[in-house]
Amino acid sequence: MTDSPTEPKIDKAEADAFQKRMFGLVNDGGLALSVSIGHRTGLYDTMASLPPSTSTEIAEAAGLNERYVREWLGAMVTGGIVDYHPPIGAYSLPAERAASLTRAAGPGNLASLTQFIALLGQVETKIVDCVQNGGGVPYSEYPEFHALMREISGATFDATLIPVTLPLVEGLPEQLEAGIDVADIGCGAGHAVCVMAEAYPKSTFVGFDFSEEAIAMARDEAEEKGLSNASFQVADASQLDGSYQADLVTVFDAVHDQAQPAAMLDSVFRTLKPGGTFLCVDVAASSHVGENIDHLLGPFMYTVSCMHCMSVSLAYEGVGLGAMWGVQKARAMFADAGFVGLEVKKVEGDMINNYYITKRPALPRTTTGATREQ
Numbered sequence: 001m002t003d004s005p006t007e008p009k010i011d012k013a014e015a016d017a018f019q020k021r022m023f024g025l026v027n028d029g030g031l032a033l034s035v036s037i038g039h040r041t042g043l044y045d046t047m048a049s050l051p052p053s054t055s056t057e058i059a060e061a062a063g064l065n066e067r068y069v070r071e072w073l074g075a076m077v078t079g080g081i082v083d084y085h086p087p088i089g090a091y092s093l094p095a096e097r098a099a100s101l102t103r104a105a106g107p108g109n110l111a112s113l114t115q116f117i118a119l120l121g122q123v124e125t126k127i128v129d130c131v132q133n134g135g136g137v138p139y140s141e142y143p144e145f146h147a148l149m150r151e152i153s154g155a156t157f158d159a160t161l162i163p164v165t166l167p168l169v170e171g172l173p174e175q176l177e178a179g180i181d182v183a184d185i186g187c188g189a190g191h192a193v194c195v196m197a198e199a200y201p202k203s204t205f206v207g208f209d210f211s212e213e214a215i216a217m218a219r220d221e222a223e224e225k226g227l228s229n230a231s232f233q234v235a236d237a238s239q240l241d242g243s244y245q246a247d248l249v250t251v252f253d254a255v256h257d258q259a260q261p262a263a264m265l266d267s268v269f270r271t272l273k274p275g276g277t278f279l280c281v282d283v284a285a286s287s288h289v290g291e292n293i294d295h296l297l298g299p300f301m302y303t304v305s306c307m308h309c310m311s312v313s314l315a316y317e318g319v320g321l322g323a324m325w326g327v328q329k330a331r332a333m334f335a336d337a338g339f340v341g342l343e344v345k346k347v348e349g350d351m352i353n354n355y356y357i358t359k360r361p362a363l364p365r366t367t368t369g370a371t372r373e374q
Helices: 012-040 043-048 055-062 066-078 103-108 110-121 124-133 145-168 172-178 191-199 212-224 261-271 298-315 326-337
Strands: 083-085 090-092 181-185 204-209 230-234 246-252 272-283 340-345 353-359
Touching: 012 043, 012 066, 012 110, 043 055, 043 103, 055 066, 066 083, 066 090, 103 145, 110 145, 110 298, 124 298, 145 172, 145 191, 145 212, 145 272, 145 353, 172 246, 181 191, 181 261, 191 204, 191 212, 191 230, 204 212, 212 230, 246 261, 261 272, 261 326, 272 326, 326 340, 326 353
Parallel strands: 181 204, 181 246, 204 230, 246 272
Antiparallel strands: 083 090, 272 353, 340 353
């Protein structure tokens, strides 16, 4: 008779600590959904302007249903977000917390990120099927994605694109003032293009994106603002033929979820005039998971990648690069595409992204990606 295998010894203290962490995870998962509700309904914006108030007073000020507001406040109090004052049955949102929860915080409004939890929850069953059988989930299964990205990236573009991001490229604001040709590839809903076109009326801007829905949103904004120097085209970012030539190409958080990111970088190269500049903003991370253990948003970004960025790429028979492709992989891919002089910069207040600045050489590229003299 064979002896049964010896059961592994368990460190009771470690097991108890991990169980406590799991309770915290479940609580915070539920809390994230409630934070999203608070953001979407404007409850944080309302509470930030109120003294300690009852649920009735808060609901009236926000124009919302009191019973739902009261239950939501229960989640906020037990989650340590809102303070409760028992003697008067009132609730308050401290200014120190409002600084990360209200629209007045601009890019610092982290409550907006919690909307991804509900969005990704809608496709969880489909992702489970992909984990079991392979494949991917296409863009069409994320109907709110472009609107959500427009909201989140829009706050950053409004606050930093003109005064902070573009000046990272030496002399670029002056060139834009004088008038140059700009392409934004993978432009999404086009807000970045509209912000730049409004600031620099002598320059010409064209946005390219695969999504007809996103391009429609972009055209609506440009028309609403009367931007005759901004236009948009539905196009596969990996298939641009270079018929539009730009002095500057921008790509904002769009390389990592492409079906064929290397082909997209080739499109960028073809679109740039010789000597032109490529400004690429994408997730700041290492290409090695062991170096991302202390990443401030590591679990969140890997989850978003698994449930959206990687999956949409695989849905179109792509390579599934993923959001956490990392700086090492980025350096290698830019070099393979023929770009030179890469700089990697950071912007204060943007904890998510790296800012890659590189150029198409003035000399032609050989088949190996190196440059050669004519």
